[in-house]
Amino acid sequence: MNAIPVTQPSLSKVSARDVNVYYGQKHALKHVDLDIRPNDVTALIGPSGCGKSTFLRCINRMNDLIDNAQVTGLLTLDGDDVYDRNIDVVQLRARVGMVFQKPNPFPKSIYDNVAYGPRIHGMARDQAELDEIVMGSLEKAGLLAEVKDRLEETGTGLSGGQQQRLCIARAIAVAPEVILMDEPCSALDPIATAKVEELIDELRENFTIVIVTHSMQQAARVSQRTAFFHLGELVEVGDTEQIFTNPQHPLTQGYITGRFG
Amino acid sequence: MSDHTVKSYDEELAHLTNIIARMGGMAEAQFASALQALSKRDSDLAARVVAGDTRVDELEHEVQQFTVRLLALRQPVASDLRHIVAALKIGAELERVADYAANVAKRSLVLNQLPPVKPVSAVLHLAHLVQEILKDILDAYIERDVEKAIRVWNRDEEVDDLYTGLFRELITYMMEDPRTITACTHLMFMAKNIERIGDHATNIAETLHFLVVGTPIKGERPKGNTVDTE
Numbered sequence: 466m467n468a469i470p471v472t473q474p475s476l477s478k479v480s481a482r483d484v485n486v487y488y489g490q491k492h493a494l495k496h497v498d499l500d501i502r503p504n505d506v507t508a509l510i511g512p513s514g515c516g517k518s519t520f521l522r523c524i525n526r527m528n529d530l531i532d533n534a535q536v537t538g539l540l541t542l543d544g545d546d547v548y549d550r551n552i553d554v555v556q557l558r559a560r561v562g563m564v565f566q567k568p569n570p571f572p573k574s575i576y577d578n579v580a581y582g583p584r585i586h587g588m589a590r591d592q593a594e595l596d597e598i599v600m601g602s603l604e605k606a607g608l609l610a611e612v613k614d615r616l617e618e619t620g621t622g623l624s625g626g627q628q629q630r631l632c633i634a635r636a637i638a639v640a641p642e643v644i645l646m647d648e649p650c651s652a653l654d655p656i657a658t659a660k661v662e663e664l665i666d667e668l669r670e671n672f673t674i675v676i677v678t679h680s681m682q683q684a685a686r687v688s689q690r691t692a693f694f695h696l697g698e699l700v701e702v703g704d705t706e707q708i709f710t711n712p713q714h715p716l717t718q719g720y721i722t723g724r725f726g
Numbered sequence: 727m728s729d730h731t732v733k734s735y736d737e738e739l740a741h742l743t744n745i746i747a748r749m750g751g752m753a754e755a756q757f758a759s760a761l762q763a764l765s766k767r768d769s770d771l772a773a774r775v776v777a778g779d780t781r782v783d784e785l786e787h788e789v790q791q792f793t794v795r796l797l798a799l800r801q802p803v804a805s806d807l808r809h810i811v812a813a814l815k816i817g818a819e820l821e822r823v824a825d826y827a828a829n830v831a832k833r834s835l836v837l838n839q840l841p842p843v844k845p846v847s848a849v850l851h852l853a854h855l856v857q858e859i860l861k862d863i864l865d866a867y868i869e870r871d872v873e874k875a876i877r878v879w880n881r882d883e884e885v886d887d888l889y890t891g892l893f894r895e896l897i898t899y900m901m902e903d904p905r906t907i908t909a910c911t912h913l914m915f916m917a918k919n920i921e922r923i924g925d926h927a928t929n930i931a932e933t934l935h936f937l938v939v940g941t942p943i944k945g946e947r948p949k950g951n952t953v954d955t956e
């Protein structure tokens with residue numbers, strides 16, 4: 466195994482070592498070594514098609530759902546091999562939640578959207594406990610005040626920004642440890658974006674967050690660590706401040722300053 | 727470094743470098759004229775230097791406005807951000823340099839009312855060293871030459887040593903002939919102003935290093951045996 470100690474493994478929540486992803490013949494992710502620290506927001510940046518979403522999907526084995534996708538290398542969550550044959554994938558996805566680019570609430574009530582996961586995982590013994598989880602998650606997602614009088618209305622009737630916070634509430638309802646976000650603000654206006662960013666900052670206290678974003682300003686605002694991908698390779702990873710003031714690799718420099726050929 | 731995808735951004739950054747270059751040229755010219763006014767006892771020239779200071783101030787304003795605009799509209803990062811922040815800082819340094827040049831000119835107006843004294847030539851000697859350093863750092867800025875910036879940075883010690891020697895010389899001179907005390911006191915302040923111009927050149931060297939490399943110049947500058955006379 467090609468184990469480069471990027472940071473001490475004991476300090477990382479998620480750790481990738483020589484991770485490769487192939488879609489059929491296409492080598493989409495190449496020899497990625499990356500450590501995600503607990504309670505950090507890690508931003509993944511890079512040009513379209515560089516493999517950001519692919520890497521994100523490795524962490525909760527969403528690539529398993531893609532027919533021709535093949536993953537090699539070692540990916541660990543708290544030191545445990547995510548691709549171990551004995552791992553329960555449903556359980557894994559409860560530990561590693563995901564929020565997508567387009568808000569995708571189920572065509573159900575606001576309440577049921579959030580209650581969905583806890584019900585599946587049998588997290589509540591009775592209605593009172595379930596209420597508590599749903600209200601708590603809506604509260605943490607900064608949405609409760611806006612929806613508390615309309616919990617039975619359908620989630621798809623909310624505004625885009627509210628829908629995205631509903632999806633975040635849904636993700637945190639199952640008490641995950643890691644939340645993956647793939648361009649969560651790309652469909653939102655600046656105010657809704659600011660609310661989600663503020664929320665990300667608060668969630669950091671209890672969760673580890675990995676976010677893919679095409680907005681350099683967003684990466685700079687919300688993350689502590691930034692990883693830059695290019696053509697399937699991890700080019701540079703560092704403290705966000707360093708990446709945005711003094712990137713070490715010319716490709717990083719070129720990308721973030723808008724000088725890409 | 728290759729060009730930005732957005733061409734007008736490159737033009738704006740180049741424009742910023744241009745304003746700084748113009749400011750640098752103007753500060754150098756002001757300093758040279760102030761020294762000529764001193765050596766030739768030319769009060770007309772000195773008066774022109776004093777009046778000319780506002781043009782440098784205007785350019786500094788232009789730098790300020792332009793950098794604020796770039797920060798707001800382009801949201802620069804990495805080397806672009808350093809370029810813009812450096813321009814703002816270097817603009818302020820050059821404004822100070824021109825200020826000191828104007829001060830030298832003002833004092834030479836007073837000196838011209840008094841009988842000539844010999845240590846003027848020693849002050850000019852110090853000034854020529856500082857002129858050289860100022861020219862080098864402005865060239866280094868245009869060429870983004872870090873090596874040259876480090877050489878400038880290291881030469882501050884020479885300025886300090888020369889200044890300390892000059893200070894002693896002036897004191898000796900005044901003790902020998904108390905009638906020269908007024909003139910020599912003015913010279914002493916001029917020397918201090920000139921030494922400060924050297925310090926600003928050193929600051930520019932530090933900013934230039936940060937601009938190009940992204941980190942501060944390493945290590946303590948070897949400090950000469952300076953007498954703090956401020």
Ligand SMILES: Nc1ncnc2c1ncn2[C@@H]1O[C@H](COP(=O)(O)OP(=O)(O)OP(=O)(O)O)[C@@H](O)[C@H]1O
Binds near residue numbers: 520
């Ligand atoms: N299901 C798939 N089948 C085949 N190729 C795929 C599949 N998904 C992604 N790819 C390819 O893998 C590469 C990485 O894709 P990925 O979606 O990870 O990029 P990305 O960095 O997320 O891009 P974007 O910023 O556009 O979302 C691309 O070249 C893409 O075309």
Ligand SMILES: [Mg+2]
Binds near residue numbers: 517518519647677
């Ligand atoms: Mg993607």
